[in-house]
Amino acid sequence: MADNVEKKSAGEVKSGEPTKRSSKTKSSDFEIIETGPELEKLAKELLREDVVAFDTEADSFYHYFDKVCLVQVATRKKCWLIDPLKIGGPSKLAPLAPVFSSPKVRVLFHAAEYDIYVLKRDCGFKFTNLFDTMVSAQLLGYPAIGLAALVERHFGVSLPKDEQRSDWSRRPLRDKQLSYAASDVLYLIKLAEKLEKELNKADRLGWAMDEFETLCGRRWPDRAFDELGYLRIKGARSLDPVALAILRELFLLRDERAREIDRPPFKVLGNRTLLDICREQAADLDSLGEIKGISDLILKRLGKDLVAAVKKGLRKPHGPIPKLETGTRRRMDRRTEKRLAALKDWRGPRAEALKLDPGVLCPNAALEAIAWAGPKNAKDLKGLPELKTWLVREFSDEILGVLERHDTNNAAEAAGTERAVDEKSIGKSQRSRRSGRGRSGASRAKARAKRAQSSTHPNASGEASDEASPNKTATSGKSSASAKGSPKANSASAGSASRTKSDS
Numbered sequence: 001m002a003d004n005v006e007k008k009s010a011g012e013v014k015s016g017e018p019t020k021r022s023s024k025t026k027s028s029d030f031e032i033i034e035t036g037p038e039l040e041k042l043a044k045e046l047l048r049e050d051v052v053a054f055d056t057e058a059d060s061f062y063h064y065f066d067k068v069c070l071v072q073v074a075t076r077k078k079c080w081l082i083d084p085l086k087i088g089g090p091s092k093l094a095p096l097a098p099v100f101s102s103p104k105v106r107v108l109f110h111a112a113e114y115d116i117y118v119l120k121r122d123c124g125f126k127f128t129n130l131f132d133t134m135v136s137a138q139l140l141g142y143p144a145i146g147l148a149a150l151v152e153r154h155f156g157v158s159l160p161k162d163e164q165r166s167d168w169s170r171r172p173l174r175d176k177q178l179s180y181a182a183s184d185v186l187y188l189i190k191l192a193e194k195l196e197k198e199l200n201k202a203d204r205l206g207w208a209m210d211e212f213e214t215l216c217g218r219r220w221p222d223r224a225f226d227e228l229g230y231l232r233i234k235g236a237r238s239l240d241p242v243a244l245a246i247l248r249e250l251f252l253l254r255d256e257r258a259r260e261i262d263r264p265p266f267k268v269l270g271n272r273t274l275l276d277i278c279r280e281q282a283a284d285l286d287s288l289g290e291i292k293g294i295s296d297l298i299l300k301r302l303g304k305d306l307v308a309a310v311k312k313g314l315r316k317p318h319g320p321i322p323k324l325e326t327g328t329r330r331r332m333d334r335r336t337e338k339r340l341a342a343l344k345d346w347r348g349p350r351a352e353a354l355k356l357d358p359g360v361l362c363p364n365a366a367l368e369a370i371a372w373a374g375p376k377n378a379k380d381l382k383g384l385p386e387l388k389t390w391l392v393r394e395f396s397d398e399i400l401g402v403l404e405r406h407d408t409n410n411a412a413e414a415a416g417t418e419r420a421v422d423e424k425s426i427g428k429s430q431r432s433r434r435s436g437r438g439r440s441g442a443s444r445a446k447a448r449a450k451r452a453q454s455s456t457h458p459n460a461s462g463e464a465s466d467e468a469s470p471n472k473t474a475t476s477g478k479s480s481a482s483a484k485g486s487p488k489a490n491s492a493s494a495g496s497a498s499r500t501k502s503d504s
């Protein structure tokens with residue numbers, strides 16, 4: 001926070017007096033540009049500057065086909081408000097093209113992304129030498145990065161906020177709107193100078209320049225109407241096939257009407273009203289009039305078309321719901337999830353040490369891209385489009401180190417687990433052999449038969465007891481051989497008996 005700075009309003013920046021608009025559409029703080037020759041003269045003047053601050057106001061909140069309605073410009077000494085609608089439309093801003101593309105003129109914006117988008121789309125401008133105060137504040141770890149918060153912090157000035165939702169396409173613009181618009185650029189140059197010094201001191205100016213270069217080169221695809229957009233309405237997927245078919249017809253009707261009258265679709269009919277019509281299946285004007293959000297004016301202008309859309313949906317229920325293209329991440333396998341967890345474990349403490357928001361250091365999408373790719377070197381990291389240039393340059397060694405340690409630990413853990421499984425298997429095998437579980441089925445059957453025989457004939461083994469006589473021993477041997485059923489044993493016993501009889 002700037003010390004000992006007396007708070008003042010934006011209109012008191014230069015002269016100490018509130019902004020006043022004269023009959024010549026000029027004030028003490030800004031000049032309004034409303035003609036082509038005036039714009040051409042201004043553009044030549046801006047090309048002689050080393051730094052120029054810009055901002056834009058558009059009308060997307062009020063029109064289906066939004067457009068640039070005002071361009072605010074400031075140098076170190078003067079401020080202008082360019083009115084493209086008075087000049088003839090955004091395409092008439094062409095004299096500013098050399099300013100935006102000049103490498104000698106630093107172009108300042110706060111939160112440049114949307115401004116660059118609409119200026120490229122409506123005017124085809126190219127940008128070269130950009131500086132964004134919001135991005136700078138993010139890289140410095142500021143807790144609040146809005147323009148009003150930054151101006152309050154550094155200059156003790158409270159910027160007006162009550163015209164953020166103004167309809168900038170309506171003419172004439174009110175004095176309050178003009179003062180609000182001018183305040184968005186009056187402090188940008190001084191603010192950028194302070195932030196650049198802080199970036200230099202923190203050794204992060206290179207990070208910022210990488211971000212600015214990326215913004216300059218960014219391209220946006222043309223926006224096409226999404227015919228499946230009704231499926232993205234919250235609550236749509238819970239509808240039955242008939243109600244969902246009605247929602248589809250109402251969604252298409254709403255967009256067609258919005259284009260005709262050049263209004264945002266939500267200002268024709270809100271999503272909640274669409275869902276209520278579907279659930280009630282209001283197929284006549286009386287039923288439709290009972291729906292919240294359906295005014296008498298809507299009934300008069302759109303009632304018959306709404307009823308027709310409902311009836312069309314009733315005649316043809318919705319089929320299988322098609323799969324939508326979404327930005328949801330792929331389902332990760334366990335290995336990739338563990339790698340992502342290791343990267344997040346690194347990012348948290350590292351961002352805290354740098355006093356950065358973790359999402360500024362490395363967004364989740366970037367971490368997931370790294371986890372999926374499993375890069376082995378800096379070249380692999382550079383090949384990932386989700387990663388910021390400065391992140392790869394400054395932190396590639398740390399990121400690769402995290403991945404290498406994770407993979408090493410993971411491999412060691414896997415090897416340990418495998419050894420434990422092997423040892424457990426070996427122990428189990430040894431115990432099985434000791435308990436007889438390792439023998440074949442035939443061996444186990446033979447052992448059971450032997451145990452059964454032993455329990456039936458205790459002396460079947462042929463061993464004599466201490467009281468047995470020699471003659472009894474021979475008889476026992478014969479009986480044992482017979483019990484075994486062996487032909488060879490039987491033959492041997494018969495021979496023995498014959499010899500005994502002959503000897504006697």
